[in-house]
Amino acid sequence: MSDAPAVLFAATSANKVGSLETGCWWGYEPIIASPKGDKVPIDPKSKQEQYLTSTSRDFLKDDEAMDKLNNSVRVHEVDPNDFVALFVPGGHGIMVDGPKDMKPLVEAFAKQDKLVAAVCHGPGALTEAELNGKPLVKGKKVTGFSNSEEKSFGADKEVPFSLEDRLKERGADYHKGADWSPFVVTDGQLITGQNPQSSQALGKAMADALGAASR
Template identity: 45%
Template sequence: MKVLFVLTSHDELGDTGNKTGFWIEEFANPYYKLLDKGVDITVATPKGGKAPIDPSSDTEDAQTEDTKRFKNDEAAQKVINTTKVLSEIHPKDYDAVFYPGGHGPLWDLSKDQDSITLIETFNAAKKPIGFVCHAPAALKNVKGKDGEPLVKGKKVTGFTNTEEKAVELTEVVPFLVEDMLKENGGIYSKAGDWEEYALVDGNLVTGQNPASSGLVAEKLYEMLK
């Protein structure tokens, strides 16, 4: 099995002067869940090269077993520092695609044409497509074969408005994931803030927040088997 991970290349948190990027736990947990099952993983970003880590995901209170493992894993560090360029990726080479979150995707992956085309190609081939937390932002401009938003009429979840308010970034982000999914016609639902929650609808898997990253990976793996 070959799975493509797509990470953000964006590291500026709006006009705050602070940094953002991808959330370590949302990469590390699914990465190891799949890697330990023998899945071959490739990581790509819009710009290629080093993927930016969100500093907020690197604090002491954000650490998990998987983030600690990542910190001590030279091979995984190398993967993050030498990502492939998204435009050079061929969907036919992979069985599924997975998008970890962090705030970065709100700015770049939401409108990156290579990413949009990639997701549409995976979807048309009925291959699993997975997103967690802020990563459903990458679905903002993705269309289904009928020309309608891909999420229209589909059961979806993603980072909630109340979770965004809790991290005090409602006024900083370019859009709210929950609002966007609803505006695009998605049948949005959620659990309590910071609770594990993931949904499958057809070949689409979405998870609500960092705590849901492992569940999304498990569901993705089940679909691949």
């Protein structure tokens, strides 16, 4: 680890959900941890031209970034003390291994009152986490991939659970914006984004929060 403040990017190790090929949704900064470690699978749909951004194209050309993506560490080997925040990117894969495998990591960051952020399906990794004996999301304003977006994407019959419904079941105060439009919710140290289009706004919200905390 360097002396600079670091954010842990915790991604899925799952490459299937139902009959769909999946993984982490493309378009983020280097992801360095996953349940199984090593290469993080990337959702093939997120590499389609309509989803690629200038940032993700630059990522493809960045050897250092790709090396981190292809050689992630296991989440259970991570020391939360080395990081100032946790970010969980989206993609359907996180619905498979996130709730169970990310639970200790999410709880560790929450107990230290560190920033926890997730986008799209990423909030699925928060659904089993607890704080002080209660669901982490209970009473918290959150967002995440909506039922209507899941249906229009064609994956509503493939996912292991509805993210919107599960968050509500866990006592979250779920909010959503227009389908496929940027929408971010901040509640204390918890920041969530609704869909892939929300990633840039969520990144800015994280940067603003970390900047305010350092002042």
